[in-house]
Amino acid sequence: xxARAREAWAGYAFAAPTLVLLGVFVLLPLGGAAVISxxxxxxxxxGTFVGLDNYRQLVQDPVFWxxxxxxxxxxxxxxxxxxxxxLGLALLLDSALPARGVLRSVLILPMAISGVATAxxxxxxxxxxxxxxxxxxxxxxxxxxxxxxxxxxxFASVVIMTLWWRVGFNMLIYLAGLxxxxxxxxxxxxxxxxxAWQRLRHVTVPQLSPQSFFLxxxxxxxxxxxFDIVFVMTGGGPERATTVLVTYAYDTGFVxxxxxxxxxxxxxxLAVTLVVTGLRWRAERRREESE
Amino acid sequence: xxxxxxxxxxxxxxxxxxxxxxxxxGFSTGGGSSSGEGSLTFTTWGTDAELAGFRSAIAxxxxxxxxxxxxxxxxxxxxxxxxxxxxxxxxxxxDIFRVPYYTFGSYAGRGxxxxxxxxxxxxxxxxxxxxxxxxxxxxxxxYGVPHHTDxxxxxxxxxALADAGIDRVPQTLEEAWTWEEFAEVARQLQESLxxxxxxxxxxxxxNGVTRWLSWLFEADGRFLExxxxxxxxxxxxxAAAVEFxxxxxxxxLVPRNNSISSSTYAADSWFAGTVPMVFAGxxxxxxxxxxxxxxxxxxxxxxxxxxxxxxxxxxxxATAQTEQPDLVAQFLEFVTEAExxxxxxxxxxxxxxxxxxxxxxxEFDVRPELSQVFLxxxxxxxxxxxxxxxxxxxxxxxxxxxxxxxxxxxxxADVETTLATLSDGIEAATQ
Numbered sequence: 227x228x229a230r231a232r233e234a235w236a237g238y239a240f241a242a243p244t245l246v247l248l249g250v251f252v253l254l255p256l257g258g259a260a261v262i263s264x265x266x267x268x269x270x271x272x273g274t275f276v277g278l279d280n281y282r283q284l285v286q287d288p289v290f291w292x293x294x295x296x297x298x299x300x301x302x303x304x305x306x307x308x309x310x311x312x313l314g315l316a317l318l319l320d321s322a323l324p325a326r327g328v329l330r331s332v333l334i335l336p337m338a339i340s341g342v343a344t345a346x347x348x349x350x351x352x353x354x355x356x357x358x359x360x361x362x363x364x365x366x367x368x369x370x371x372x373x374x375x376x377x378x379x380x381f382a383s384v385v386i387m388t389l390w391w392r393v394g395f396n397m398l399i400y401l402a403g404l405x406x407x408x409x410x411x412x413x414x415x416x417x418x419x420x421x422a423w424q425r426l427r428h429v430t431v432p433q434l435s436p437q438s439f440f441l442x443x444x445x446x447x448x449x450x451x452x453f454d455i456v457f458v459m460t461g462g463g464p465e466r467a468t469t470v471l472v473t474y475a476y477d478t479g480f481v482x483x484x485x486x487x488x489x490x491x492x493x494x495x496l497a498v499t500l501v502v503t504g505l506r507w508r509a510e511r512r513r514e515e516s517e
Numbered sequence: 518x519x520x521x522x523x524x525x526x527x528x529x530x531x532x533x534x535x536x537x538x539x540x541x542x543g544f545s546t547g548g549g550s551s552s553g554e555g556s557l558t559f560t561t562w563g564t565d566a567e568l569a570g571f572r573s574a575i576a577x578x579x580x581x582x583x584x585x586x587x588x589x590x591x592x593x594x595x596x597x598x599x600x601x602x603x604x605x606x607x608x609x610x611x612d613i614f615r616v617p618y619y620t621f622g623s624y625a626g627r628g629x630x631x632x633x634x635x636x637x638x639x640x641x642x643x644x645x646x647x648x649x650x651x652x653x654x655x656x657x658x659x660y661g662v663p664h665h666t667d668x669x670x671x672x673x674x675x676x677a678l679a680d681a682g683i684d685r686v687p688q689t690l691e692e693a694w695t696w697e698e699f700a701e702v703a704r705q706l707q708e709s710l711x712x713x714x715x716x717x718x719x720x721x722x723x724n725g726v727t728r729w730l731s732w733l734f735e736a737d738g739r740f741l742e743x744x745x746x747x748x749x750x751x752x753x754x755x756a757a758a759v760e761f762x763x764x765x766x767x768x769x770l771v772p773r774n775n776s777i778s779s780s781t782y783a784a785d786s787w788f789a790g791t792v793p794m795v796f797a798g799x800x801x802x803x804x805x806x807x808x809x810x811x812x813x814x815x816x817x818x819x820x821x822x823x824x825x826x827x828x829x830x831x832x833x834x835a836t837a838q839t840e841q842p843d844l845v846a847q848f849l850e851f852v853t854e855a856e857x858x859x860x861x862x863x864x865x866x867x868x869x870x871x872x873x874x875x876x877x878x879x880e881f882d883v884r885p886e887l888s889q890v891f892l893x894x895x896x897x898x899x900x901x902x903x904x905x906x907x908x909x910x911x912x913x914x915x916x917x918x919x920x921x922x923x924x925x926x927x928x929x930a931d932v933e934t935t936l937a938t939l940s941d942g943i944e945a946a947t948q
Contacts, residue, residue: 269602270627289920353781354774355713356789364713374774374781375927461723463778464927466920480599481724482913483623 256496263489269479273486280490290491292466293474296381297495300470301449303385304392309441311389312396313434317426319397320404330401334394341391341454348387348459377467380460384468387455392448396441403437404430439510443503450499471495556586557841557848560601561615562594566803570861574852587613587848605629610836612845616661617831618652618903619727619911624834625655626909631835633659636846644853649870651900652907653832662849663870665862666830667798668895669720669728672805675812677793681709686816690824690893696735696761699819703770706793717794718775718783719765726777726918727827727906728796731818732758734825734902740914740943741905748943751936757821759925759932766926777923798829799891802866803883815890824897828906830867868895910947917942 227235263280267273284290315333319326336344351358352373363370373383407430415425431438453472456462462469462477471491479488561571568591575587590611592600598620604610605624616624624630637659642650649663678686683702687693694702706716721729733740738754741747749755765771772791774781787795788808796818797805805813818826833852835845851857855871859879862869866881868891875896881888908914921939924930930938 268623268627269606270629349780353785355772355781355786355791360713370713372773374779375776459780461778461780463923464776465778465923477916480602482916484913 259489259492259496262486263493265486266484267486268483269485276486280487281494283487284490284494289466289469289474290471293469293471293491296468297450297452297470299381300385300388300452301446304388304449305442305445307385308389308392308396308445309438311393312398312441313400315393315397316400316404317430320401330397333397336391337394337398339391342458344387344391345455345458348383348455351387352383352459374460375464377464380464380468384456384459387459388452391455392445396445399437399441400434403434407433435513439506442506446502446506447499450495450502554841555584555844556588557613557839557844558588558590558611559613559848560590560592560597560611562592562597563615564800564803564865566865567861567867570864571852573860574857577857578848578851581851582847585844585848605836605838608838610838612839612841613833613835613848615664615831616834617724618663618666618828619724619906619915621653621661621832621834622655622907622909623912625660625907629837630655630660631837631839631842631845633661633835633842633846633849636842637662638850641850641853644872645870646872646875647900648828648898648903652828652903653834654904654907655909661832661834662853664831664833664853665858665865665867666828666870666895666898667800667867668826668829668891668898669731669796669798669818670815670890670894671717671818672787672795672797672801672813672815674793675814677706677709681706686814688816690817690897693817693824694819696819696821700761700764700770703794704768707770710793714790715772715775715786715792716770717796718771718786718792719762720783720796720798721777721922722779722782723777724915726915726922727911728829729758729762729777729918729922730902730906731825731827732762734899735819735821735823737822739901739905740939741908741947743901745905745908746947748940748947750943751940754822755936755939756932759922759935762922763925763932763935773927776926777919799866799868799881799887802881802887806883815887817890817894820897824894825902826894826898828898828903830870868892908947913946914943917946 262273264275264277265273266276266279319330319333323329339347349357354360354370354372354374357373359373360370362368371379373379411429411433412425415429420428451472452470453476456468456470456473457476460468462473472495475488475491475495478491479485559571559575561568563571568589571589575589578587579585597615601610601614610629641662642659645663649666650659653659653661653663673686683705703716710716719728730740733750733754736754736757738752738758739749740755742749766773766776772781772786775783775786783792783795784797784801784804786792787797788805817824833849835842835849839845852861853871855874858869858871859874861867862874862879863882866883869875869879875892878892879888917939921930921935921942924938925932925935
């Protein structure tokens with residue numbers, strides 16, 4: 227065996243455990259879900275093959291469309307907001323702000339908390355009767371917000387708790403990126419007369435492009451998959467105003483026990499995630515090639 | 518001591534390998550029916566008091582049956598049925614598990630439970646109240662034993678009602694307020710409360726939406742015809758129940774977040790002091806006694822054409838795949854004997870399903886004087902009501918009720934639209 231072949235085999239050997247795990251725990255279940263999505267099944271015994279009936283039913287299902295719209299809106303709101311706030315905080319913490327170490331720890335702390343615990347904190351904050359915000363509004367004589375019973379307000383409460391939870395991660399990635407930007411670039415920009423905004427716009431943001439690309443992909447995937455915060459905070463209500471695709475799939479699969487239909491929702495979610503990620507990937511490559 | 522990277526990785530690998538391999542070994546799901554001859558596996562969730570009751574019953578069973586062994590697998594409620602479903606699908610379920618009556622039908626109707634007809638003693642059905650026995654029937658055969666029940670009564674803050682000038686609270690089932698009287702009591706309370714509080718909260722959140730059916734039954738209505746397939750909710754009784762319960766929100770008699778999908782349970786509002794009255798099951802008594810700081814008592818829910826109640830609680834069922842059906846039946850009969858049921862119900866603040874215990878009465882270990890309120894209320898449950906809730910399609914009907922009622926409570930759906938939505942949804946669910 228040549229040295230080159232040995233190296234190739236060593237590479238395959240190192241990759242094999244990961245590929246086996248990926249195959250068994252990701253690809254195989256995905257294939258299984260796709261097969262189940264073509265069946266009518268309550269999960270017990272063999273299902274009945276119904277072809278694309280579940281997908282046809284999805285097209286006519288107003289709750290599916292509502293859940294899709296909610297998922298898209300959630301993604302559109304959370305992704306840029308989490309990144310913008312994360313970048314802002316990273317810029318602050320990268321500068322000579324006092325107590326930076328403590329502030330970094332405080333902002334990163336939510337990452338260590340589970341989604342369910344975060345959502346339970348959200349319930350304590352947004353409960354209309356006895357929540358923190360209701361008490362503050364009452365004490366200050368401010369009008370009450372129907373955080374649990376008014377659709378847009380309930381949606382906003384979920385977005386706010388998500389941002390609290392996710393911003394630390396975005397900040398961390400940007401902070402690492404900022405520390406890798408060469409100071410000479412800023413010095414050169416300063417000598418060329420660039421003000422602070424111009425330095426941010428034309429030096430910092432382009433230099434953080436790899437981090438931004440990574441965060442866009444991660445935030446989009448996370449947003450499509452949101453479950454725990456919605457499930458605990460609002461249960462998808464009021465009147466389906468916060469139902470997202472994963473909570474709808476859960477309800478359909480485990481409450482209604484229509485597992486074929488739930489699998490179809492999951493397959494659609496996977497397809498949309500892949501398409502959006504692919505498009506973003508392609509756009510990024512085009513941008514890199516043009517530079 | 519110097520530790521090189523190579524030796525560190527080698528040591529890490531040596532430590533991790535057995536753990537990884539151990540984790541892979543068999544992908545144990547816990548509590549599966551891998552039991553040997555004479556051994557049964559039993560999966561349940563439960564409060565500390567309930568689990569203590571089950572352990573005590575198991576110990577007595579093992580003592581009474583030489584060589585028999587029951588392995589109790591206690592899991593969190595949140596994981597209970599996803600675990601059970603996965604085990605059933607994998608062909609490795611426990612021999613016995615605990616199941617709410619509203620979920621019972623979805624297992625029995627799909628061939629997952631053991632038909633106990635040939636295994637139970639001939640006279641065992643006479644132990645139970647008719648409504649309890651009806652709740653474990655599927656196509657005329659018993660697929661479980663009704664282990665305990667629970668129903669909702671009203672827990673109220675004594676001083677708050679006195680402050681509102683409400684000096685007569687029903688002391689017997691026959692004295693229960695009519696719907697009109699109850700609404701008047703609520704309005705009286707409303708006038709005495711500050712604007713940020715409401716008179717009462719109802720416990721229909723989540724799967725508790727089946728408790729809304731009590732209003733339908735009080736109006737002498739049904740949601741399924743006797744064939745348990747044809748929808749029957751689009752009726753005068755259905756209209757009365759939808760109209761009356763929607764008025765709770767329209768007239769601010771309940772907090773706005775007392776809706777079906779709310780993450781705030783009715784009991785949480787009562788504990789927080791937001792409402793002075795709450796509809797609650799007896800299982801809440803120990804928590805209330807330990808944490809509610811003001812004087813509180815219990816009274817009967819209102820009635821219209823008749824009194825009615827939700828048939829809460831759980832059955833014990835055997836899986837169709839069990840290899841020891843006779844031993845399973847022996848265990849199920851044993852835990853529903855009078856002594857075992859009395860001890861379990863008294864300790865857990867739950868209600869018996871045996872007719873003799875219902876007749877002679879039972880005293881909860883905590884606040885025993887309230888036992889009679891819940892016992893009397895449970896007698897208002899009729900077999901025709903509990904039989905409908907045991908429908909194999911109940912899990913789908915629950916979703917229909919949740920969406921339809923939420924649209925009426927918080928949205929602008931009128932009574933006719935709501936009834937039509939519910940009826941269509943139930944029809945689709947039972948097809």
